[in-house]
Amino acid sequence: MIRKILIANRGEIAVRIIRTCKEMGIRTVAVYSTADRDALHVQLAHESVCIGGPRPADSYLNMNAILQAACSTGCDAIHPGFGFLSENPQFAALTQQCNLIFIGPSPDVIEKLGNKAHARQMMQEAGLPVIPGSKQIVQSVEEARSLAETITYPLIIKAANGGGGRGMRIVRSEEELEHAYHSARSEAKACFGDEDVYMEKYIEHPKHIEVQVLCDEYGNCLHLYERDCSFQRRNQKMIEEAPCHVLRDDVRERMAADAVRACQHVGYTSAGTIEFLMAADGSYYFMEMNTRIQVEHPITEQICGIDIVKQQIRIADHQRLQLRQEDIQPKGYALECRINAEDIHREFAPSPGKVTFLNLPCGRGVRVETAVYNGYTIPPYYDSMIAKIITFAPTRLECIKKMRIALEELIIDGVETNVEFHYLVLHQRAFIEGTYDTGYAQQFIEELKENGEFI
Template identity: 50%
Template structure:
């Protein structure tokens, strides 16, 4: 087992990893930007090293600085968390070449799955359902129109290196397709350095369901059931829950089995998430694999009792999974609300600044993963999430009631947060019914 681990991240996920390390008797090393000198992950780690200026490009994305910190601290392994360099195959490779174990999949698996078009081909090879679409990347407009006519309009243009909705456009007809292709390629090139795009049939009102998987280096692959992430705004998840409501048991088993096939076929180890869309007929289609731990992993931990971060560390150290598939069962229902420093009354405008007063909710079944405290200044340079409020109760109805109670307990003075908006969503009949889709928030609340 590792003696010392560096966390190449910040905020709540860095705190989460530090906690797991401490419980495992592993020393933790934090890295931080000048803007994060007073952050909680810096205070909780056994050691901490500044790796640059306030902007991500000056610090958390500086591979040479992070490797230098790992060398100075003499660590055994590096945990990337999520975001930043977590799915950067080059960083993964540099870590290993520098003598540090990377707590995640191999660079080869990460690179293949990080390209959505390649991942789609891998899904087909593993008998995992995919949305009808183009056979590879679309190179010219004429081929795009021919493909769209074959699979049927409307179509969805997707960047092969995409994420977060960037490089994604919907086209209703041939004329709109030509314009949207140009926009998608330009946006994808700017965001990812790769302008490649492909087409899929557009499924208008899907649910977003993902399956948590983990695999060791000894050929064992397990799923930890599914999560529903359909409450989204502009392709960004707001509320997640597990298990997925209103998913028939036969489909639940089928989608989890498909995720395991996908991961086996990718020669993958460590934690990952296989994402699907589910249409109104409960048919599911592969979207992508996230080759890292995800923001919403706590809801899976709550319903299964598995500490995913500890399991990641054990797998990276060469140990076998500590459980078998038949030992994983679902208990109760979990919800997670992402609490962001944003003003929902001003089109979710980011609202960084100093938190003059802060009170975190508690009580039976409540967990709050955060890095903020009274007196902490939320910097303007990073993602606006200041914490994740998670509840776990015997039933979905009880989970919603507990979440609403916990949201009302949060006291944050000095900045605006999205807590009140989450409460509105939780009260809405469509959410209460569990029959909401990915367009629910835009349709019922924001209008865009």
């Protein structure tokens, strides 16, 4: 049995995992950088180990330091959370070589699905609808031009081994292609250490819908229905909801069945997410698979009543899923707003610094995931997300109203945040009706600028 877990992460996800481990009677080890010495996850874990300097490369991406910490503290397993090393097949393999359990899928599966071009091919083999595009890595501008004639504009160039909107360029004409190709490769190299890119047809005004899955090593695979993650700025999710308000029941059933079939085809185990783009006519296409816990997993937990992190740990501990598909009956609606320390009046620039006063919302139907506390200093070295506010209610409109109230109660002094921006969004007709798409957030920002709301 897993008795002790090292959490190879920081911030709210580390706190989230520690809480579930404590509920399960599992001891925890936190790792931290010198910049995170006073972080909440360090204070809550049973033990903690400093693994390096403030830069991620010196600490949270330092595989040797993390593995040494796990071995020296007698851990049985490592939970990678999301980001950092969570989808790194080398880290997963090294973890296993150290006789530790990696709480996630096998290194081989991570590697296959991490390469987006390879993942597309596998999903085609599984019978999933895939966006028209290149079958392999695009090796040159000349090859890109040739493929563009077949794919047709607009198209999108994507990092083959990336995610989170990095290494991605939309191309609307042949004149833009060369610069976009080199720019995408350069960013992919800088962010992921790999400059490989591939090309796809760009779907205009889509919905970004993802299906949560749980799979054990005994062939049991379940879906926990879908989330609508269409509210994005520069391909970064800002607001998510579950279920998708405008998804037809017949499309929901097909999409969920495709997600399960995809997992079975690749031999997937652990929690994961199959991401789709859905066009206005209801047709949808496989986009990518995330082989880790997602930032937005709490909204699925709320409507399904399932602790996804707990299921991850049980699956890694070679236990069978005790759930059946017919047992999973989602109830109500859930909404999540990602609260970032950023200045919305300066193009959402990061706003690190000391939190001089903090008041978190509470009450029936409100959940808060955060690692911030009064007097905490937000370091400048990491992602700017500092909290997630989650609301849930029997109806979607009630859920939105709860979120408005929660944001009114949320006070974070000392740093700039995007709370005001979220509050404005929740009063827009497109959001209230659920008809917004992946381009709506930027459109709304431009409208605010035109009206003088943004400097």
